[in-house]
Each structure stands twice: as C-alpha cells, then as structure tokens.
Amino acid sequence: MAEQIELHEQAPRLKSVSSPQDQDKGTSQQDDVDDTGITEASLTLEEQTDLDARRGQGFEAYPDGGVAAWLQVLYCFCIMFTTLGGVYSWGIFQDALHAEQLAPSSTLAFIGSTQATLEGLCAIPISALVARFGNKNVAVVGAILSGLGPILASWCTKSVAGLFVTEGFMFGAGQALCFFCAATLPSSYFSRRRNFATGLVYAGSGVGGAALSLAANGLIKSIGLPWTFRILGILFLAINLPCAYLLKPRPIISPIHHGAQGGLTWGPVVKISLLKDIRFVLVLIGSAVALFPLFVPPFFLPLFATSIGLSSGAASSLLAGFNLASATGRIGWGVMADRWFGSLNSLLLCLAANATSTLVIWPIAGRVGPLAVFAVINGFCAGGFFSLIPGVVSSLFSDDDLPVAFSMIVSLWAPGDFLGAPIAGYLLQAFGGPDSGYEAYRPAIFYAGGLGVFSALMVFGARVKEGGSWRRRL
Known part of the structure; x- marks a missing residue:
C-alpha cells in the first residue's frame, strides 16, 4: 500500500508529481505536463508556491491518531449506528406489521431488502456526488432523508405502498448517502491503524442493530408502532445531522479534477x-x-x-x-x-x-x-x-x-x-x-x-x- 498520497488529484494543473522517494534517489524528472500541455516550468510564481504547498500537505505522514482523527471515527460510528443499524433492526418492524396482518412476511421483507439494496444500486452515482459536493453536504441530505423516512412511515402503517416509499426508498436512500460519506473517511486519517479505525466505524452498525432492535421491540409494546417510528425518526435526525455536518475528510480524494481553465469537471466514476x-x-x-x-x-x-x-x-x-x-x-x-x-x-x-x-x-x-x-x-x-x-x-x-x-x-x-x-x-x-x-x-x-x-x-x-x-x- 502506498504510504503517501499521490498528488495528481490535488495539484489542479498537473498530471503527475514526483515523490520524495524519487527525489531522494536523485531521479531526474521531466517537467510535468497536464492534458493541455501546461508544464511545471510555465507556472507563475504564485502557482508554483501553491503547488509546493500542496506537495507538502500531500506528503505529510498520516495523523494515525489525535483528537481530530478519533472524533471523525466517532461521527462515522454514530452515523452507522442509526443508518445501517436501522436496516438490521427492520425485522422487528416486519414482525409487528405481520402481526397486524398488513401483508405476508415475504412482502414486508422486500421493504428491508430495498433499504439494503439501494447501497449497491446507487454506489457509483453517490460516490460521484461525494466527490463533487463533499462528504459533509451529501451526508446532511442523507441524514434528513433517513430521519424523515421513519417519521412519515408512522402515518403509513396501514399501507404497504406507503411503507415502500417512506421506509424502503426514503430511509434507504438516506442511509445509502450517509454510508458512502462515512465508510472510507477514516482511511484519510489512518495508515498503520487504518483497519482498526474502519472497524470501529463499521461496528456502529452491529451495535445499532442490536440496540435499535431491543429499543423498537420495547417501544412497540408500550406505545405502539406509529409512535415508535416517530421517536426513532427524531432520534436519527438528532444524531445524524450534527455528525454529518462535522464530517471532514483529510485530504479530500476524489475522481473530480480541475480543468485547464479552473472550472470543475467530472472525472471518471x-x-x-x-x-x-x-x-x-x-x-x-x-x-x-x-x-x-x-x-x-x-x-x-x-x-x-x-x-x-x-x-x-x-x-x-x-x-x-x-x-x-x-x-x-x-x-x-x-x-x-x-x-x-x-x-x-x-x-x-x-x-x-x-x-x-x-x-x-x-x-x-x-x-x-x-x-x-x-x-x-x-x-x-x-x-x-x-x-x-x-x-x-x-x-x-x-x-x-x-x-x-x-x-x-x-x-x-x-x-x-x-x-x-x-x-x-x-x-x-x-x-x-x-x-x-x-x-x-x-x-x-x-x-x-x-x-x-x-x-x-x-x-x-x-x-x-x-x-x-x-x-x-x-
């Protein structure tokens, strides 16, 4: 695994940049040329200074710890707790709806599978959205959808179609948006402990699945299915919105690159x-x-x-x-x-x-x-x-x-x-x-x-x- 970040995504006008290892070996490099023929030698003093700063930032060692890094892990953990944890707890709602004879369990199961499937179906477009608009902005939209889905579902407990729209597609889309904003974010803060940090983030879904299942089961028995949906939806909003707003990857690595004129263009997804x-x-x-x-x-x-x-x-x-x-x-x-x-x-x-x-x-x-x-x-x-x-x-x-x-x-x-x-x-x-x-x-x-x-x-x-x-x- 490369221990240092390559900078051709970060340097806006260059196609590639030599690494410190190449410099240490005394390897001579030709002037870097971008797709429009611009070379490093043709850069202005201001642009060259900016490029040097980007090189220094990109070749910093990974923090591999520290308050900022572990706070990002915490935010991602909380997002996984409510979103994927909500998917894993769907079985409790399925049993409750089946007990009320709304529909066969096989039909209700497709609502839960729709939630999980949207992650895969929307993986590539969501990745492009994260690259274009940033983890924070996309996650905030996902947090709103994943909270509104259960709240609106509370008025659809007698309608299979309504549950498909609210719990299946709305909550499913929201949790998918949040998932891709949090899933790989620790990789920008950790190298030696990258798998441990990622594991902590993903553990949120397992802990959430267990906790939300037990909570939903108790709430359904005490206050009924509609209010259980509402309470969990409000809880999701209260947890996910601030965590989504505080997401900050380091550095932002994306398939978006800058064109020669400085405008943003879509790179390959x-x-x-x-x-x-x-x-x-x-x-x-x-x-x-x-x-x-x-x-x-x-x-x-x-x-x-x-x-x-x-x-x-x-x-x-x-x-x-x-x-x-x-x-x-x-x-x-x-x-x-x-x-x-x-x-x-x-x-x-x-x-x-x-x-x-x-x-x-x-x-x-x-x-x-x-x-x-x-x-x-x-x-x-x-x-x-x-x-x-x-x-x-x-x-x-x-x-x-x-x-x-x-x-x-x-x-x-x-x-x-x-x-x-x-x-x-x-x-x-x-x-x-x-x-x-x-x-x-x-x-x-x-x-x-x-x-x-x-x-x-x-x-x-x-x-x-x-x-x-x-x-x-x-």
Whole structure:
C-alpha cells in the first residue's frame, strides 16, 4: 500500500508529481505536463508556491491518531449506528406489521431488502456526488432523508405502498448517502491503524442493530408502532445531522479534477483500468458472491431457533448475539489485519471461517448451545467482511483509486443484498417450510455455505496473484 498520497488529484494543473522517494534517489524528472500541455516550468510564481504547498500537505505522514482523527471515527460510528443499524433492526418492524396482518412476511421483507439494496444500486452515482459536493453536504441530505423516512412511515402503517416509499426508498436512500460519506473517511486519517479505525466505524452498525432492535421491540409494546417510528425518526435526525455536518475528510480524494481553465469537471466514476487488473476482478467477484450468504443467518436464525423448540425470546437473544458479535468482528478483524495479517490475508481468513461455520456447525445445531456458538462465530466473521473491504482496496491500489474502486465493488453487492436471503427462503419453502423441522433448512444452509466457499476461493486467487511470502502482511 502506498504510504503517501499521490498528488495528481490535488495539484489542479498537473498530471503527475514526483515523490520524495524519487527525489531522494536523485531521479531526474521531466517537467510535468497536464492534458493541455501546461508544464511545471510555465507556472507563475504564485502557482508554483501553491503547488509546493500542496506537495507538502500531500506528503505529510498520516495523523494515525489525535483528537481530530478519533472524533471523525466517532461521527462515522454514530452515523452507522442509526443508518445501517436501522436496516438490521427492520425485522422487528416486519414482525409487528405481520402481526397486524398488513401483508405476508415475504412482502414486508422486500421493504428491508430495498433499504439494503439501494447501497449497491446507487454506489457509483453517490460516490460521484461525494466527490463533487463533499462528504459533509451529501451526508446532511442523507441524514434528513433517513430521519424523515421513519417519521412519515408512522402515518403509513396501514399501507404497504406507503411503507415502500417512506421506509424502503426514503430511509434507504438516506442511509445509502450517509454510508458512502462515512465508510472510507477514516482511511484519510489512518495508515498503520487504518483497519482498526474502519472497524470501529463499521461496528456502529452491529451495535445499532442490536440496540435499535431491543429499543423498537420495547417501544412497540408500550406505545405502539406509529409512535415508535416517530421517536426513532427524531432520534436519527438528532444524531445524524450534527455528525454529518462535522464530517471532514483529510485530504479530500476524489475522481473530480480541475480543468485547464479552473472550472470543475467530472472525472471518471468507473475506472476501466481497474477491470484490467485480475486482482481487482477477483476481489470484485468474490465480494459480490459473498453478499448472497452473509444475510441468510440473521434473517433465518429466529425461524430456525423456533423450529428446534426455542422460545421467541431465546430466538431474539440469538439474533441480538449475532449482531453484537458482528460489531465485535468489525473491530477484531481490523486489529488482526493491522497487527498480524494485513487486509487481504484477513479477508481470506474471514470468508473461509464464515463458510466453515455455516457448513460445519449450523447443520448440526439442533440445540441452543451449538446454535449460540454458530451465531457468535458467523456474526463475528460477517462483520469482519464489511470492515476489511476498504483496507483491501487500499492495500492493493493507490489511495486515489479508493473511492472509485470501493464504489465499483459495492455496486455489485446489490444482487446479493436483494436476492441472497429470498433464495434461501425459496429453498426452505421447497423442502417443507419453516414448520417442517430444522432438516428443512439444510438445503438453504448448504447454499449459503457453498457460495461462501466460492467467495473465499476468489479472494484466494487474488492473494496468489499478488504473490510474495504468505507470511507477508498484505
């Protein structure tokens, strides 16, 4: 991974800038020329001074700590807590709406899947918006939408269409906008502890999923569904608006560049050159396939638990345990990546462990003990996947490529977000349904585990292509 930021995105009139390493080696460089033929020698004194200042800023060491850096991690954590945490808590609202006989659970489940899918579908355009308008401005819009969605949904508890518009699309769009503003921001403040910082940010979604699920369940029982939507919506606004306003990446790396006349022009939001790199393609395919099985356990653990005779309270506790383990995994895998294995090696181990737990433990978890072990291990690995992806991209490619490469990868998560769990549900129904005992779940379990193995093999291929000793932190 490049430890210093390249400046061709920051220097407005230059195509490339020599690095300090090149200067230390005494390497002679020709005058840098931009696309319009402007050379460094042709710059005015004022422009040359500005360029030197940009060089100094870009080649500073990463802060890798300090109050400003950790405050940004805190703001991003809070945003993930409410937005992705809200997505993970949708099951509580789904159960409540199903109990009121609004619609079948299969129909209501698509509202939750719409929330998650918008992240992938809108990855590339949102990345372009962040590059054009900045993290703060885009996140503020996302905070408003993610708060208004639940508030307006409180008047739509008798309308499936209304819930699709408010909770599905409005909240889903808001949380997607917020996600891309917070997901990679720690990478501009941290190098040595980048995965740890990113893991802390992503842990917000797991903690939020557990906390909001318990809170929503209690509020629905005490004050009803409409007021629960309103209270959570107001809470989202109160947390997200100030955190979004305080977001400040360092430096702002984007696919936007300045034209020769000083006006802003859109740069590429998809880099074809990345698709020519076999390592990127393998990570792209591996992560896209990984999304299909990752949401199967949290969606089906409660049903599976009741099928083996556990109470609904025990089933809810298992799901909360899964979410908390997921939050721990987002931090734990980040620490392991930073200290011992590196991002790519950690992602390979994470996916392999996730697939192994699905194929080995879940099929024989006919009692609460083995099922709890599975929930903890699988949740720990599922959380690690999400927090490791930005570090993997950073370790394989330059920091300039991070926003574009990350958005390209996340855009292919949409099929897995939308179809992964429903396919498992179809397999479950085809082999007897939820009331036929836990044996009926095994085809869905093997489907999830098999795709998990395939995704691990893709990442293994990227690691082989990268080469070097397996003891190397990469």
